[in-house]
Amino acid sequence: MRMLLPVGRSGLAIAAGYAGLFAFLILPAPLALVLGVLAVRDIRRNPKKRGMGRAVFGVITGVLGTGLLAWFAYELV
Numbered sequence: 001m002r003m004l005l006p007v008g009r010s011g012l013a014i015a016a017g018y019a020g021l022f023a024f025l026i027l028p029a030p031l032a033l034v035l036g037v038l039a040v041r042d043i044r045r046n047p048k049k050r051g052m053g054r055a056v057f058g059v060i061t062g063v064l065g066t067g068l069l070a071w072f073a074y075e076l077v
Contacts, residue, residue, distance in 0.1 A: 012039035013051025016058025023058075026072070029065025032058045 016039045019032035036058030043049050 008049060009051040010039050010042045010046070010049040010055070012042050013049075013055040013058075015039070016062075017051075017054030020054075020058035020061035023061040023065035026065050026069050029062050029069055031062075033062025033066055036060075036062050 012035055016032060016035035019028055019035050023029040023032040036055050039051065039055035039058065043052050043055060
């Protein structure tokens with residue numbers, strides 16, 4: 001049942017996962033990065049919580065999207 005429902009998962013990890021999906025739209029990428037980092041910290045402090053994969057996904061897509069956003073901003077200036 002844990003595979004279908006977010007039982008025992010960090011709420012920040014769930015938010016980071018969804019923000020990571022939207023990070024491909026570039027603009028919410030910094031939000032995905034921040035939520036991912038906060039989720040990793042939350043999971044490390046509370047070992048009973050799960051969702052490290054979603055948190056790491058949020059960090060990775062957040063870094064990539066933020067890098068693209070910075071590159072686009074540099075090219076516009």
